[in-house]
Amino acid sequence: MMTRDTLSMPPRRNLSLGQTIQQSLTMAYRTLLKIRRTPEQLMDVTFQPIIFTLMFTYIFGGAIAGNVQHYLPIIIPGILVQTVITTSIVTGTQLREDMDTGVFDRFKALPIARIAPLAGALLADTIRYLIATVLTISMGYIMGYRPQGGLSHVAMAGLLVIVCAWAISWIFAFFGVIARTASSVQGISMLILFPITFLSNAFVPAETMPHWLQGFVNVNPVSHLVTAVRDLANTGTVNSNLVTSLVGVAVIVAIFAPLTVRAYMRRT
Amino acid sequence: MNNPKTIESRWAVEAKGLVKVFGDNRAVDGVDLLVPKGSIYGVLGPNGAGKTTTIRILATLLRPTAGEARIFDHDIRKEPHLVRQLVGVTGQYASVDESLSATENLIIFSRLLGLSRKDARRRTVELLEEFHLTEAARRPIKKFSGGMRRRLDLAASLIAQPPLIFLDEPTTGLDPLTRSQMWDTIRRLVATGSTVLLTTQYLDEADQLADRIAVIDRGRVVAEGTVDELKSSLGTSSLHLQLQDAALSPIAQQIAEKMLLVDAVFISPEGRMTAPIADAEQVTDLLLAFRQHNIHTASLSVQKPTLDEVFLTITGHGVPDDENDDNALQEMSQ
Known part of the structure; x- marks a missing residue:
């Protein structure tokens, strides 16, 4: 039998920030291990960028921009934003599934920061956004997309999308925490996602839409994000849209992070 | 307290x-x-x-x-x-x-x-x-x-x-x-x-x-x-015993009551005997006595009180079956 004195740590009343971060990283590591064990989880982030990019470009290219080559600078940033944000829904469904398994009981019984399992899940999901981003841009490149902004600006644009998707994933994490089942999380999230990604300038220039719709499209944060990404990648310029996007997602985090954490604490 | x-x-x-x-x-x-x-x-x-x-x-x-x-x-x-x-x-x-x-x-x-x-x-x-x-x-x-x-x-x-x-x-x-x-x-x-x-x-x-x-x-x-x-x-264990020859029941009952020091030995007409036992040693004595009187047994078991009996004794009701399952489900879903 083991010896009692080797590992016992004196009981502590509080957790330090360092411990909380270390525990969140461990939880993120756990999620990554699970992805490695079940790589089919990554199907969506692998195939969606490839299929959507191909489909949208060849279907709409001629109609919207005259030809595919002219459409690529419009569609690639649009589809990048749409795909990566869609990916962030998984955060919510997986969180729900995870919270329903027996192992979550153990996490709750451990003397760890209450927030660690949540933070770990959100952190690990950035790897999914990264995969979706790289694949979408690569797909565009294969189809002939040559962004004028150069590699560094394209990388910045990718980073911007990842940061925004992470922020938006808090919305879906919130649904994940309050919903009863994973499929209802999926349902609610889709209902939100479709309007905000399609009622934007991601696929079609806003000017071609009716006036009342333009009103929504122009205030939709997704439009600002798409424009910011286009400007960064296509011309290498930074403008107010980038600031607007960052402020927009900061507001999302400011609202949904506390809501999610509070709901999560109550649930656990 | x-x-x-x-x-x-x-x-x-x-x-x-x-x-x-x-x-x-x-x-x-x-x-x-x-x-x-x-x-x-x-x-x-x-x-x-x-x-x-x-x-x-x-x-x-x-x-x-x-x-x-x-x-x-x-x-x-x-x-x-x-x-x-x-x-x-x-x-x-x-x-x-x-x-x-x-x-x-x-x-x-x-x-x-x-x-x-x-x-x-x-x-x-x-x-x-x-x-x-x-x-x-x-x-x-x-x-x-x-x-x-x-x-x-x-x-x-x-x-x-x-x-x-x-x-x-x-x-x-x-x-x-x-x-x-x-x-x-x-x-x-x-x-x-x-x-x-x-x-x-x-x-x-x-x-x-x-x-x-x-x-x-x-x-x-x-x-x-x-x-x-x-x-x-909670009371004691009980002995369950099946006689090979049911005709010997009366004498078997007599012997059992003497050896086990109880008067609550019950034998069915088919020769199935049930008796409370306080001490497992008594069973050995009983079996030896049976052998001496040429009474043969077909099967034998000693049963401890079951949870059902414990509940019956303590609460006056058995293990509640129906609500039991409901509660278990509710507990699981928590």
Whole structure:
């Protein structure tokens, strides 16, 4: 039998920030291990960028921009934003599934920061956004997309999308925490996602839409994000849209992070 | 009642008037428990009696509706973080990550508990060895048998060597061999100085392991005491015996009543005899006497009081079947 004195740590009343971060990283590591064990989880982030990019470009290219080559600078940033944000829904469904398994009981019984399992899940999901981003841009490149902004600006644009998707994933994490089942999380999230990604300038220039719709499209944060990404990648310029996007997602985090954490604490 | 202030060092668990209400179901309805340090304490009761809910409250997984509880003198409501450092919980349903291996599970829990990478690895190897899981260490848990899962689950609860361990029905659903291995493990835990609080549906298990037992029914403790105290209040075992020749029943009854020193021996017309026995030795004497009188037996068994009989004796009603299942479901969904 083991010896009692080797590992016992004196009981502590509080957790330090360092411990909380270390525990969140461990939880993120756990999620990554699970992805490695079940790589089919990554199907969506692998195939969606490839299929959507191909489909949208060849279907709409001629109609919207005259030809595919002219459409690529419009569609690639649009589809990048749409795909990566869609990916962030998984955060919510997986969180729900995870919270329903027996192992979550153990996490709750451990003397760890209450927030660690949540933070770990959100952190690990950035790897999914990264995969979706790289694949979408690569797909565009294969189809002939040559962004004028150069590699560094394209990388910045990718980073911007990842940061925004992470922020938006808090919305879906919130649904994940309050919903009863994973499929209802999926349902609610889709209902939100479709309007905000399609009622934007991601696929079609806003000017071609009716006036009342333009009103929504122009205030939709997704439009600002798409424009910011286009400007960064296509011309290498930074403008107010980038600031607007960052402020927009900061507001999302400011609202949904506390809501999610509070709901999560109550649930656990 | 004991005053916790004056003898605060004696108890691992002190619970007073714990109540947990789910909707209109009072799953736990005023439970008092005093668990002495260094002992094995058994909580015995049927499904849905409130055992799991009580443990979940004590392990800070559920907030009680009313009442208070202290673990090693730390209030479960006011100092949950401290309490979590002092207890290990092994639930009724395996609480490990199905898609990960045993090693990965233990390393993650160790890291979460603050062990360094090196210590986590060392502790994992130690525990795997101790629970005979080394060979299966790299396989995903999905492929584990029920017994292996329980062992891993228990191993995960022991990483930080908590002084108090909650075991919620640790052997339910296990085969007899695995069950007795689990019993040995639990005994070894207490030998190293831990306190164990275990719930069970089996009188036999409580009998084998526990120093003290609380019998719980419909959310209340209906009897409490040492195993012997409880047993003597529950009556004795009974002997069931089938005579080869039913015609010998009258003489067999006479002999049995003389040898067992009772007058409650019952024999059916088919030659089936039932008699209470206080001491197993008496059975030997009885069988020898039967042999001398040329009375042959076809079958023979000694039965201990069942949980049903215990309940009948203590509560005046049997194990409630119908509501039993409802409560169990409700408990599971919490």
